[in-house]
Amino acid sequence: MSESALRITGAAVRLATDEDAFELHAPDIDLEPGNALACVGPSGSGKTTLVRLACGLLRADRGAVHALGHDLASLDDARLRAWRLTNVGLVFQDFALLAHLSALENILLPLVLAPNSASGTEERERAHELARALEVDHTLRRRPARLSHGERQRIAICRALVTRPGMLLCDEPTASLDERRADLVLSLIDREREERGAAVLITTHDRVVASRTGPVLDLAQGALS
DSSP: OOOOSEEEEEEEEEEEOSSOEEEEEOOOEEEOTTOEEEEEOOTTSSHHHHHHHHTTSSOOSEEEEEETTEEGGGSOHHHHHHHHHHHEEEEOTTOOOOTTSOHHHHHHHHHHHSTTOOOSHHHHHHHHHHHHHTTOGGGTTSOGGGSOHHHHHHHHHHHHHTTOOSEEEEESTTTTOOHHHHHHHHHHHHHHHHHHOOEEEEEOSOHHHHHHHSSEEETTTTEEO
16 A cells, blocks of 8 residues: 555644634545545635645644655754645646746746755746646736736646645636636546545535546545535
8 A cells, every 4th residue: 555645533622813723624534646636615614724724734732744755843944944845736726826927937946945956947848848838838927917817727727736745735726717627627636646646635616627627525525515
């Protein structure tokens, strides 16, 4: 049996503001390399919180999160950030593109920020290849303000994949896309999973997307289907 890419056991995290508090009791997850898991549930059920927990952007108040051979609780903030930049592809709901960078520079950003990584000719070719696959290669000189919502989403997906991550965490990666372009995104993610062995966790409101991804975890029910 291969080692899990992501294992979450007995984990819980509490988020509090001045007005409200939310606590996620994360379902146990055991996701192996090359496999995919879709997470569904209504708004507010904790899908984004689960993604952030899985990569250490949020630390569990109790329980354990192991990812790509690391107990995330054992890493200090600097080591965790370096590990995440090198090993995890993240697609955020709000895309998190930097306004002062071009689309190409945004795609290459993890390679620029990660310690001991390169952003030379091979990496730029990889960025262009991903952009062509998602039909945004004509936008690479533009800044985010000049991109449509769907173009921003696809640039964010290219950025998540450019490092060839061992784990890909996608929060609503097709929410701004029409059916054809959503299919392009899912096909590209499938290719990374099948050819490179990336483990994939996708959150979505779209049951069609969820059913195509693989096993479906319903956060509201706390069960796989």
